[in-house]
Amino acid sequence: MDPVVTVEGLRKAYGDVTAAADVTFEVARGEVFGIVGPNGAGKTTILECVTGLRRPDAGRVRVLGLDPQRDRYAVRERIGVQLQAAALPDALRVGEAVALFASFYPRAGDPAEALRRVGLDDRRGARVSDLSGGQRQRLFIALALVHEPEVVLLDELTTGLDPQARRDAWALVREIRDRGATVILTTHFMEEAERLCDRVAIVDHGRVVALDTVGRLIAGLGEERRVAFVHEGAFDEARVRGLLGRVRGLPGVVRVERLGDRVIVSVRGVGTAGRVTTALEEAGVAFDELRVERPTLEDVFLARTGSAWSGGGAPRDAARPGGGAPDRRPAGRPRRP
Amino acid sequence: MRGFRSLAWVLAKLALREPLAVFFTLILPVGLVALFGLAFGNVPIPLQEGRGTLDHQLPAIAAWVFAMTGLFTVPTALLGRRDAGTLRRFQVTPLRPATYLAADVVVHLGQALLGLALLFAVGAWAFGARGGGSPLVVVGAALLDVAAFLAFGYALAALLPNARAVPVVGNVLAVPMLFLSGATAPLEVMPAAVQRAAQLNPLYHAVTLLRGAWFGEPWSALVASAAVIVGLLVVAAAFAAWRFRWEA
Numbered sequence: 001m002d003p004v005v006t007v008e009g010l011r012k013a014y015g016d017v018t019a020a021a022d023v024t025f026e027v028a029r030g031e032v033f034g035i036v037g038p039n040g041a042g043k044t045t046i047l048e049c050v051t052g053l054r055r056p057d058a059g060r061v062r063v064l065g066l067d068p069q070r071d072r073y074a075v076r077e078r079i080g081v082q083l084q085a086a087a088l089p090d091a092l093r094v095g096e097a098v099a100l101f102a103s104f105y106p107r108a109g110d111p112a113e114a115l116r117r118v119g120l121d122d123r124r125g126a127r128v129s130d131l132s133g134g135q136r137q138r139l140f141i142a143l144a145l146v147h148e149p150e151v152v153l154l155d156e157l158t159t160g161l162d163p164q165a166r167r168d169a170w171a172l173v174r175e176i177r178d179r180g181a182t183v184i185l186t187t188h189f190m191e192e193a194e195r196l197c198d199r200v201a202i203v204d205h206g207r208v209v210a211l212d213t214v215g216r217l218i219a220g221l222g223e224e225r226r227v228a229f230v231h232e233g234a235f236d237e238a239r240v241r242g243l244l245g246r247v248r249g250l251p252g253v254v255r256v257e258r259l260g261d262r263v264i265v266s267v268r269g270v271g272t273a274g275r276v277t278t279a280l281e282e283a284g285v286a287f288d289e290l291r292v293e294r295p296t297l298e299d300v301f302l303a304r305t306g307s308a309w310s311g312g313g314a315p316r317d318a319a320r321p322g323g324g325a326p327d328r329r330p331a332g333r334p335r336r337p
Numbered sequence: 338m339r340g341f342r343s344l345a346w347v348l349a350k351l352a353l354r355e356p357l358a359v360f361f362t363l364i365l366p367v368g369l370v371a372l373f374g375l376a377f378g379n380v381p382i383p384l385q386e387g388r389g390t391l392d393h394q395l396p397a398i399a400a401w402v403f404a405m406t407g408l409f410t411v412p413t414a415l416l417g418r419r420d421a422g423t424l425r426r427f428q429v430t431p432l433r434p435a436t437y438l439a440a441d442v443v444v445h446l447g448q449a450l451l452g453l454a455l456l457f458a459v460g461a462w463a464f465g466a467r468g469g470g471s472p473l474v475v476v477g478a479a480l481l482d483v484a485a486f487l488a489f490g491y492a493l494a495a496l497l498p499n500a501r502a503v504p505v506v507g508n509v510l511a512v513p514m515l516f517l518s519g520a521t522a523p524l525e526v527m528p529a530a531v532q533r534a535a536q537l538n539p540l541y542h543a544v545t546l547l548r549g550a551w552f553g554e555p556w557s558a559l560v561a562s563a564a565v566i567v568g569l570l571v572v573a574a575a576f577a578a579w580r581f582r583w584e585a
Contacts, residue, residue, distance in 0.1 A: 051429050073431045081429040086422035091354040096347055103343035104430040143426075 002029045003062075004151055004182045005050060010059035012045050012206075019045035021206040023059070032173065032183040034197035036190065036297065038309060042206035043186035044084060047155050050184065051081050064150060077105060080144035080181075084155040088139075090129035094120055097128065098142055105147035114146040118172060134165025141172055152176055154185040158192060170196055190297040190309065202301055209304040217300045224254060226293045227265040227276045232286040243283050250275050338436050345440040351414075352448055358410045362452045366402045367459050370395065374464035388552075391466040395457060396547040397520035399479065402452050403486040404514060404540045408507040411445055411490025416500035424583045434583070442487060449483045470553030478550035481563065482543040485570040489539070491577035499585060514540040539569050 005027040012020040019042040027033040035043045048054040049061055052068030052075055061068055068075045088097055098111040115121045118138040123131065131139060137157065144152055154173070158166040173196055177183055187193055193200050194214050202210040202217075210217055231240070247265060248256045252272030257264045265276050273292045280287055298309040353359060370391065379389030418424050427437060460466035468475065497503060515521060517531065518540040524532050535541045542562035549559040 053425070053429060073433075076429060076431045079429075081426075083422065083426055083429065086426035088423055088426070089351055089418065089421070091351055092347070096350070100340075100343050100347050101430060104340040104427075104432045106339065106431070 003027065004029045004031075004064060005033075005184060006060070006062040007046070007050065008060040010046065010049055010061060011057045012042075012049060012054060013057055018042075018206045020049070020056075023201075023203070023206070023208055025201050025208060025211055027182060027184055029182055030177065030180060031198045032177050032185070032196055034193040034200040035184065035186045035203055036193040036197075036200050037188065037203035037301075039188055041188075041203045043188075043203055044155055045206075046203070047153055047184065047186055051079065051153055052076070077107070077147070078149055079151045079153060080147065080149035081152075082137075082140045082144045082154045082157060084159070086140070088128045090127060092128050093124070094126050094128065094131070094139055095124035097139065098146055101143045102146045107147060109146050109148045111146060114142040117145060117175070118142045119168075132165075134161050134168060137161060137165070137169060138172070141169070145176065149181060151182045151184065154183065156186055156188070158187070158189065166192070190301075194297055200297065202297065202304065204301070204305045204307075210300055214297060217297065218295050221295045221299055221303055222268065224266050224268055224295060225273055226295075227267060227273050227290070228262065228293060229280070229287040229290040230262050232288050243280075243285060246283070247276055247279055250279060338433075338439065340432050341436050341440055344432070344437065345443050348440055348444040349447065352444055355414070358413070358448075361405050362402055362410060362448055363455060366398050366452055366456050369398050370456055370460050371463070374460070374466075379464045379466055389466070391460055391464050392468065393548070394520070395460045395466050396468075396551045397518070397544045399453050399456050400482055400540060400543040400547050401515065401518070401520055402456070403449055403479075403482045403543065405511070406445060406449050406483070407486030407488075407490035408493070408511055408514075409503060410448070411441075411487055412494040412497060412503045412507075413500055414445075415441065415491070415494040416497060416503060419494075419583070419585060420499050422584075428583045434581070438491075438581070445487055445490075446483060449487075450479070453479055453483075468551035468553065470549075470551050474550045474553075475547070478547045478559075478563075481566050481570070482547055485539065485543070485566045485573065488570050488573035488577060491581070492573040495577050495580035495582070514538055517541060518544050520544050539565065542566055 003026040007026070008024050010020050010023040011018075021042075023042075023046055025033075035046055037043050045054065049056045050063060050068060052063075052072045055069055063075050064078055066075050094115065095111065098114055102108040102111045102114070112121065115124060118141050120135060120138055120142060123135060128136065128139070141154075141157075144154070157173070158169050161169060170192070173183055173185065185196070197214060199211070199213050200217070201208045212220075244256050244258070244263065247253060250272070252267050252269040253265060253276065254268055255266040257266075267273055267276060277290065301309050373391050373394050377390040379391040381389055424437075457466075493503075493506065497506060517524075517535040517538040519535065520540070524535050524541070527535075542565040545562040546559055546566055549562070
């Protein structure tokens with residue numbers, strides 16, 4: 001591996017809050033590397049230490065072999081950054097913004113080309129305040145690309161974007177990678193990480209809890225799938241028990257869990273999910289909302305941290321003394337054994 | 338200073354797209370001159386050593402514009418960009434902080450001097466205002482005044498938490514500064530206590546310096562006010578440089 005970014009034992013605390021605790025990872029040239037985790041997990045802090053915006057309390061950060069604190073300007077000439085909380089003046093025009101940022105770099109690229117890449121060439125004369133959320137985010141990408149950086153850092157690129165704008169942003173990230181740059185992005189959207197990233201570091205409470213390719217992380221769960229459904233109508237309790245007993249006896253079924261009228265059957269092996277649904281139909285059970293779920297990065301997070309992803313972000317204040325995770329999984333989610 | 342020219346150019350365009358700042362630094366002062374000129378004319382008044390109202394008020398209005406720039410325009414622009422994260426975005430580029438500040442200073446300076454030029458041009462051509470001092474000394478005094486109030490503005494920006502605090506603090510400071518400057522009412526008719534308080538007012542000294550230069554008064558009459566203005570410039574600039582932050 002030819003590391004473009006190296007982070008070793010990074011620590012950063014704000015007062016009593018530890019935002020990064022012993023974070024270690026390497027990013028290889030040409031990779032799309034994801035730092036994923038719930039809001040408040042410490043993703044942005046890690047990224048800010050890589051850009052040199054924040055000075056680590058301890059640990060070692062190298063970007064292209066340089067120290068982002070000591071050699072800050074040398075690093076900044078070769079990286080392109082999109083920040084989460086950074087607005088441009090409303091009255092600034094799109095073309096002016098890109099030309100301005102291009103002028104900051106010794107090896108300035110072509111502002112018109114940067115705008116064309118993000119599909120904003122027809123909005124050159126528009127004020128920043130007149131852009132949609134998606135267009136504004138694409139402008140920020142153009143500003144990060146205008147000097148053809150070797151490393152591109154994107155912080156929560158798609159937060160607040162509608163699905164179409166998000167897909168456009170994903171296409172842009174793939175295009176950046178295809179042109180040879182290394183990409184490091186943070187996201188709290190697991191789907192985004194699964195679709196975009198070659199490797200991910202899953203971060204929780206400032207710690208890296210998992211670090212590998214998405215495929216290997218999910219495979220590490222044992223390739224369990226879940227057949228979930230809601231049974232309809234009034235039910236004779238004894239009959240349900242009998243039926244679920246039969247399902248439990250099917251080959252490949254690992255576990256059957258009930259939460260009110262919701263049933264989750266964990267299965268393993270080819271064809272098992274089909275056998276479960278067939279058995280249900282043969283038994284004459286009316287069921288609804290049938291879903292077969294393959295494990296996702298969310299399940300990896302759950303398995304590694306003992307707490308659910310809870311899209312909105314895990315509470316920061318929940319102290320987690322060794323192993324005894326507080327139960328903050330949302331209602332209706334089965335507990336893993 | 339890579340990026341200086343393009344940044345100064347963009348900041349200048351942004352300044353001209355800020356309607357409130359343009360009004361207060363460029364339009365209102367000229368309007369005031371026109372108002373004074375039309376209301377009182379510039380007839381020589383024996384009590385004022387044969388000078389007209391406008392002769393007297395022109396340097397006071399100019400100094401007032403400089404104070405407004407320092408109290409409102411400079412901190413509003415800087416803190417607005419700091420609050421919005423624009424400065425943070427600049428911080429992850431190779432742009433040096435000194436380059437940003439130099440471009441910002443140059444643009445504010447240019448805007449203030451443009452206001453000054455408009456003011457004296459309208460006063461002189463439309464209403465025949467005359468001072469009698471050397472133009473070079475007038476420009477020197479004006480530059481000193483502008484520089485001091487710009488530094489004051491950067492110091493204020495370093496102290497205030499965000500842009501929303503600027504109008505509050507600015508107005509609290511602006512009213513006594515204007516009242517105790519000698520720009521509105523002659524201080525000579527005020528009680529002794531008020532006259533002493535005016536000695537603490539930077540705007541009083543800015544007006545005294547610029548007016549003295551405009552009337553061609555001897556150096557001895559200006560040196561005390563000039564010293565106060567230079568002191569303000571040095572202290573405020575040092576404080577602003579010491580406390581400058583890219584983010585809140």
